[in-house]
Amino acid sequence: MSAFSPALFTDLYELTMLEAYAADGMAEVGTFSLFVRRLPERRNFLIACGLEEVLTFLETLRFDEPGVTYLRSLGRFSETFLRSLASFSFTGDVYAVPEGTPVFPDEPLLEIDAPIAEGQLVETFVMNQIHLQTVLASKAARVVEAAHGRQVVDFGLRRTHGIDAGLKSARAFHLAGVDATSNVAAGQAYGIPLAGTMAHSYIQAHDDELEAFRAFTRVYPETIVLVDTYDTLDGVRKVIALCHALGPDCRVRGVRLDSGDLGDLARETRRLLDAAGLRGVTIFASGGLDENEIARLVAGGAPIDGFGVGTDMAVSRDAPSLDIAYKLVEYAGRPRVKLSTGKVLLPGRKQVWRVERDGSADHDVLGRRDDRLEGRTLLQQVMAGGRRTEAGRVDLPSARARVRDELSRLPRRLRALEPAAPPYDVRVSPALGRERARLQSAHAGDQVSS
Amino acid sequence: MSAFSPALFTDLYELTMLEAYAADGMAEVGTFSLFVRRLPERRNFLIACGLEEVLTFLETLRFDEPGVTYLRSLGRFSETFLRSLASFSFTGDVYAVPEGTPVFPDEPLLEIDAPIAEGQLVETFVMNQIHLQTVLASKAARVVEAAHGRQVVDFGLRRTHGIDAGLKSARAFHLAGVDATSNVAAGQAYGIPLAGTMAHSYIQAHDDELEAFRAFTRVYPETIVLVDTYDTLDGVRKVIALCHALGPDCRVRGVRLDSGDLGDLARETRRLLDAAGLRGVTIFASGGLDENEIARLVAGGAPIDGFGVGTDMAVSRDAPSLDIAYKLVEYAGRPRVKLSTGKVLLPGRKQVWRVERDGSADHDVLGRRDDRLEGRTLLQQVMAGGRRTEAGRVDLPSARARVRDELSRLPRRLRALEPAAPPYDVRVSPALGRERARLQSAHAGDQVSS
Numbered sequence: 001m002s003a004f005s006p007a008l009f010t011d012l013y014e015l016t017m018l019e020a021y022a023a024d025g026m027a028e029v030g031t032f033s034l035f036v037r038r039l040p041e042r043r044n045f046l047i048a049c050g051l052e053e054v055l056t057f058l059e060t061l062r063f064d065e066p067g068v069t070y071l072r073s074l075g076r077f078s079e080t081f082l083r084s085l086a087s088f089s090f091t092g093d094v095y096a097v098p099e100g101t102p103v104f105p106d107e108p109l110l111e112i113d114a115p116i117a118e119g120q121l122v123e124t125f126v127m128n129q130i131h132l133q134t135v136l137a138s139k140a141a142r143v144v145e146a147a148h149g150r151q152v153v154d155f156g157l158r159r160t161h162g163i164d165a166g167l168k169s170a171r172a173f174h175l176a177g178v179d180a181t182s183n184v185a186a187g188q189a190y191g192i193p194l195a196g197t198m199a200h201s202y203i204q205a206h207d208d209e210l211e212a213f214r215a216f217t218r219v220y221p222e223t224i225v226l227v228d229t230y231d232t233l234d235g236v237r238k239v240i241a242l243c244h245a246l247g248p249d250c251r252v253r254g255v256r257l258d259s260g261d262l263g264d265l266a267r268e269t270r271r272l273l274d275a276a277g278l279r280g281v282t283i284f285a286s287g288g289l290d291e292n293e294i295a296r297l298v299a300g301g302a303p304i305d306g307f308g309v310g311t312d313m314a315v316s317r318d319a320p321s322l323d324i325a326y327k328l329v330e331y332a333g334r335p336r337v338k339l340s341t342g343k344v345l346l347p348g349r350k351q352v353w354r355v356e357r358d359g360s361a362d363h364d365v366l367g368r369r370d371d372r373l374e375g376r377t378l379l380q381q382v383m384a385g386g387r388r389t390e391a392g393r394v395d396l397p398s399a400r401a402r403v404r405d406e407l408s409r410l411p412r413r414l415r416a417l418e419p420a421a422p423p424y425d426v427r428v429s430p431a432l433g434r435e436r437a438r439l440q441s442a443h444a445g446d447q448v449s450s
Numbered sequence: 451m452s453a454f455s456p457a458l459f460t461d462l463y464e465l466t467m468l469e470a471y472a473a474d475g476m477a478e479v480g481t482f483s484l485f486v487r488r489l490p491e492r493r494n495f496l497i498a499c500g501l502e503e504v505l506t507f508l509e510t511l512r513f514d515e516p517g518v519t520y521l522r523s524l525g526r527f528s529e530t531f532l533r534s535l536a537s538f539s540f541t542g543d544v545y546a547v548p549e550g551t552p553v554f555p556d557e558p559l560l561e562i563d564a565p566i567a568e569g570q571l572v573e574t575f576v577m578n579q580i581h582l583q584t585v586l587a588s589k590a591a592r593v594v595e596a597a598h599g600r601q602v603v604d605f606g607l608r609r610t611h612g613i614d615a616g617l618k619s620a621r622a623f624h625l626a627g628v629d630a631t632s633n634v635a636a637g638q639a640y641g642i643p644l645a646g647t648m649a650h651s652y653i654q655a656h657d658d659e660l661e662a663f664r665a666f667t668r669v670y671p672e673t674i675v676l677v678d679t680y681d682t683l684d685g686v687r688k689v690i691a692l693c694h695a696l697g698p699d700c701r702v703r704g705v706r707l708d709s710g711d712l713g714d715l716a717r718e719t720r721r722l723l724d725a726a727g728l729r730g731v732t733i734f735a736s737g738g739l740d741e742n743e744i745a746r747l748v749a750g751g752a753p754i755d756g757f758g759v760g761t762d763m764a765v766s767r768d769a770p771s772l773d774i775a776y777k778l779v780e781y782a783g784r785p786r787v788k789l790s791t792g793k794v795l796l797p798g799r800k801q802v803w804r805v806e807r808d809g810s811a812d813h814d815v816l817g818r819r820d821d822r823l824e825g826r827t828l829l830q831q832v833m834a835g836g837r838r839t840e841a842g843r844v845d846l847p848s849a850r851a852r853v854r855d856e857l858s859r860l861p862r863r864l865r866a867l868e869p870a871a872p873p874y875d876v877r878v879s880p881a882l883g884r885e886r887a888r889l890q891s892a893h894a895g896d897q898v899s900s
Contacts, residue, residue: 009613026655124607161585161615162582162615182461188454220526229788338654
């Protein structure tokens with residue numbers, strides 16, 4: 001990673017606004033709200049993810065000396081402002097939906113109440129992390145759903161977008177239900193179970209494929225053997241020959257198919273293995289898989305016991321970004337709006353109520369934070385005065401359990417891969433609706449009169 | 451960033467293969483070749499990018515104590531193997547296409563000759579970095595082309611995939627011709643010019659839009675004013691009022707449109723500004739832009755002086771991944787193949803010759819490294835025995851200049867946004883073609899006889 005000061009992981013305009021706020025003595029509390037404006041075409045819900053990294057960032061945020069020196073070198077900032085950065089820290093309150101919770105358009109994933117400069121500066125980092133991890137967890141939830149109880153392993157590290165996404169993707173995937181990862185660094189960082197045995201290069205480096213299989217199983221007897229380097233079924237026959245030669249010592253756990261028509265090859269592989277008395281040897285499939293292809297294989301009855309999923313999940317290829325926004329909704333105790341075409345903002349501090357019927361989510365109500373409504377509130381206070389609350393102590397196993405529990409309480413149509421009809425119902429509370437109408441007409445009046 | 455050991459930024463199977471190689475005393479030199487199998491639908495070329503980070507990684511690669519302790523905790527590796535990691539370093543030779551060079555399918559972007567364990571372990575990191583930065587630089591080259599000389603500013607940091615992608619994207623974009631970035635950390639890390647003034651939140655935090663404009667220009671007289679918070683043309687009229695009030699002191703540089711029909715709004719904005727005698731005030735547009743929308747605005751004659759491009763470029767939304775591969779092509783002096791369906795490999799060490807006619811690239815020839823062919827060779831030795839050569843000293847301004855120069859020498863059809871017909875011609879040298887045929891028939895014979 002290139003050397004940079006974490007506080008400078010921000011857009012230049014955040015800093016120029018900070019200087020302008022300071023110049024005018026604007027230091028009152030602002031509330032910033034983070035939400036997604038609309039769902040990608042092939043998502044019926046999103047899985048909120050990324051809070052842990054955000055809270056760590058907020059707790060530790062400081063301007064270091066190299067950072068201030070760099071800013072000074074730009075010649076854009078006053079010495080007064082640059083000096084003030086030395087004492088900058090985040091002192092605000094944070095409310096957030098717990099990691100692993102399904103969320104819908106317009107619902108805040110997070111709200112920050114803080115002196116406006118603090119909430120402003122952190123916009124870029126907060127958006128970056130929640131965006132990335134929510135994109136990835138939401139994609140992975142679909143892959144897990146498609147696999148229908150079969151094992152799913154993350155093979156994506158080589159094609160995630162960089163080092164940080166490499167780490168965070170494995171975490172987001174595991175949170176969303178993926179069983180294991182090939183990513184050793186993520187194993188170290190997050191304690192996620194690891195999986196992996198051999199690549200084509202290992203086979204190729206040997207002059208003979210069977211000799212490669214034999215050599216590998218001497219070191220790792222309980223391995224999964226990659227069989228498609230030259231010809232998949234020929235590779236399977238060599239595994240059978242190896243197992244017969246080993247006799248009762250054979251502990252080969254499975255074979256991996258990585259190319260060709262995985263459904264047909266899995267059926268033929270199963271037939272060969274069963275005929276050879278190797279019913280315990282499993283079949284693992286990989287190579288260009290996404291949730292649609294997995295669903296197709298599962299629906300077709302392909303005898304595949306586990307899926308390795310790489311690129312498509314690693315970059316969330318069908319929806320690599322979300323229309324996520326982080327907007328000022330209140331300043332100095334007064335709700336704020338924005339009326340830009342196509343981007344109208346709901347004003348004020350908010351809360352989300354999830355209303356369930358017979359254990360299944362029926363609809364959500366998006367209301368003012370001071371509304372008192374029926375249902376379960378989704379946003380919890382995770383930070384107070386710049387320090388984590390008990391609710392802000394995130395742990396990966398609980399977040400993973402939350403995903404499973406929450407998804408089991410979503411209507412079935414939302415868990416399907418196809419677009420849900422109707423989509424989930426998100427309502428606006430009467431008080432919030434009135435507030436929006438009041439501010440819109442106030443600004444319309446302002447424009448007419450100006 | 452979560453704590454992890456850089457050497458563990460790898461897939462588990464790399465480490466299990468390392469132990470298996472060691473167990474069999476397989477320590478001869480292997481050549482691994484990194485290439486892209488096919489171009490995404492909307493790319494006529496790729497811009498090679500990411501080498502700098504790869505060379506730094508290879509130069510500094512070591513297993514640290516926490517990394518080895520973690521690996522030991524997995525209970526999968528022998529103590530002999532774990533101890534051997536303490537002395538691991540990268541001692542190989544690296545050949546690579548310089549950053550900023552246009553490349554085509556099957557052409558190696560990089561080849562590593564190294565004791566097989568070294569080339570094997572680094573696969574994941576090398577692929578991850580070259581993939582990311584090549585994806586991003588290739589996308590940005592299209593955006594720059596579409597802007598046709600108008601300024602392009604990177605606004606993507608909030609939606610890049612994580613911290614590393616945030617940094618690397620700004621570098622890749624600048625290399626590909628983007629003028630400036632909003633990303634302060636990238637300014638610090640790479641010396642890229644910065645841009646940015648104000649966001650909607652600044653306007654919203656004031657009770658009155660004109661007062662917000664006035665306050666900001668007191669601090670930054672030469673600013674670009676964001677005018678679409680409530681109503682774009684109303685915002686433009688307020689800028690005009692402000693400039694008239696300031697008189698000859700008005701140094702406002704421009705206005706930014708961030709929503710609505712940018713072409714229509716730009717025309718109307720230009721008309722209002724010109725009528726007010728503010729011909730020097732420029733128009734900057736942002737909000738959901740990609741290369742196609744920019745090309746449409748430019749073709750329609752929209753009076754826009756610069757574009758801020760965010761999400762679409764930041765994640766390369768139409769092609770967030772490449773079918774990139776890192777394959778063993780030679781081991782112990784003998785070329786290697788792989789015959790997996792749809793993924794047949796060209797064997798052996800390679801070089802690429804670019805053949806130009808009248809200053810324009812006519813075709814490339816992909817040959818054996820020991821071929822002697824007509825044209826300019828693209829791969830240079832950038833590392834010898836684990837240390838950078840002079841050609842391995844990458845610098846961003848030269849790479850950026852290379853992009854401009856190399857693109858000017860591509861046929862015009864390749865620089866268009868539409869798919870080039872015909873695509874660029876990449877030929878296989880006679881010697882390489884014979885080698886591939888020889889190895890394919892050798893393996894076909896092997897399968898028949900087995």
